[in-house]
Amino acid sequence: MKRKGVRRILIAALIILSFSVIVGFRKNKDESGIVTIVNVSYDPTRELFEKYNELFQAHYASEHGEDIQIIQSHGGSGSQVRSVIEGADADVVTLACEYDVSLLEKVDLLDAEWKDRLPGDSAPYTSTIVFLVRKGNEKNIKDWDDLVQKGVDVITPDPKSSGGACWNFLAAWDYADQKYNGNEDSIKSFMTKLYNNVLVLDSGARAATTTFVENGQGDVLIAWENEAIATVREYPDEYEIVSPSSSILAQPCTAVVDRIAEKDGSKEASTEYLEYLYSDEAQRIIGESGYRPYDETILNEFSDTFDLGIKLCTIDDFGGWKAVYEKFFSDGGIFDEIYGN
Numbered sequence: 001m002k003r004k005g006v007r008r009i010l011i012a013a014l015i016i017l018s019f020s021v022i023v024g025f026r027k028n029k030d031e032s033g034i035v036t037i038v039n040v041s042y043d044p045t046r047e048l049f050e051k052y053n054e055l056f057q058a059h060y061a062s063e064h065g066e067d068i069q070i071i072q073s074h075g076g077s078g079s080q081v082r083s084v085i086e087g088a089d090a091d092v093v094t095l096a097c098e099y100d101v102s103l104l105e106k107v108d109l110l111d112a113e114w115k116d117r118l119p120g121d122s123a124p125y126t127s128t129i130v131f132l133v134r135k136g137n138e139k140n141i142k143d144w145d146d147l148v149q150k151g152v153d154v155i156t157p158d159p160k161s162s163g164g165a166c167w168n169f170l171a172a173w174d175y176a177d178q179k180y181n182g183n184e185d186s187i188k189s190f191m192t193k194l195y196n197n198v199l200v201l202d203s204g205a206r207a208a209t210t211t212f213v214e215n216g217q218g219d220v221l222i223a224w225e226n227e228a229i230a231t232v233r234e235y236p237d238e239y240e241i242v243s244p245s246s247s248i249l250a251q252p253c254t255a256v257v258d259r260i261a262e263k264d265g266s267k268e269a270s271t272e273y274l275e276y277l278y279s280d281e282a283q284r285i286i287g288e289s290g291y292r293p294y295d296e297t298i299l300n301e302f303s304d305t306f307d308l309g310i311k312l313c314t315i316d317d318f319g320g321w322k323a324v325y326e327k328f329f330s331d332g333g334i335f336d337e338i339y340g341n
Contacts, residue, residue, distance in 0.1 A: 035266060036069040036070075037092060037266055037273055038070075039092050040088065040090035041073065042074065042077035042162075042205070042252070044206055044224050046074050047230065048286065051288075073088075077095045077204075078162060080095060081103050084104060084109065091260055091261040096163025096250075098115065099163075099166075110255055110257055120294045122254050122255060123252060123253050124254060124277035124282070125283075125286045125292060127225045127250045127291055128312060129168050129171040129222060131243075132212065132227070132228040133241075134219070134238065134239060139151070139219045141219070143175075143245050144245075148190060153197060154194065154199060155199060155222070157203060157205050157207065160329065161204065162205055166329060169329075170313075171222075171244075172191060173187060174317065188338055200217055201339075208223070213231055220242075225241075225290065243307040243310050244310075
């Protein structure tokens, strides 16, 4: 079976699993009488929202005199949004990129102005893309050029199911774009070499981390900065982070899913849930969790955690997410062209 066909089967299975889990949780909502929010998120935010949910629950109880229940669902960002489109409950989404959230507009689950409701285009935290290597960096990986060398096994997730994987691809493309002065044939050749070195193309960022860290596969993981930070904290003697010469400003986005939250009677609570992510307390939890806080003052408190000097391109440099998906990640787009069908 062709690789693309295998990927699609795995993605479909993940959508079904995510759907069944979220619906199963929602069945218990009315039994307790407690206000319930379902947050459908992407892979690496598990630990962040475990901490944040405790903070918000204490805040909500103090402000309203009642408890609130928060249910989390995690998976590849693209798979997660598809599960919501297929009918899974989600009062809020906290996904890996704007494009995934915007898909909910097309099925009238989300109002068009969602991105303007909160500061920073509804991105209360950002990240970037770095390399995670094993201690000692045996292959001497320092920059994107080193990932296309023979004998270097790369781990990165699949852009067809993972928002983080899209950021990985775009960061590499931007580097090649600079290297080859915009010559698209040369850029495609560079990207083909990189993806020919990919040993495992997982469905999501956390699955890719598991492949690299727990299963011991690959020489380098192209990773969310927060995932790399968490791994080094847990295994300080086994892994290290390499910051490439250039990367991308990765902006995960949040939104209340209007139609679902209205139906569930949770829109006010869901709105407060996302707004409180911008509080000083939440912004510090964000920084402690390896994400870059939106608040610049608090971000600078974590200057010893993040490489704030790395050169970052933005999604606007590519013409925005609509243009990016049409060019790179749609069926028959450049990713399919370079990775094979």
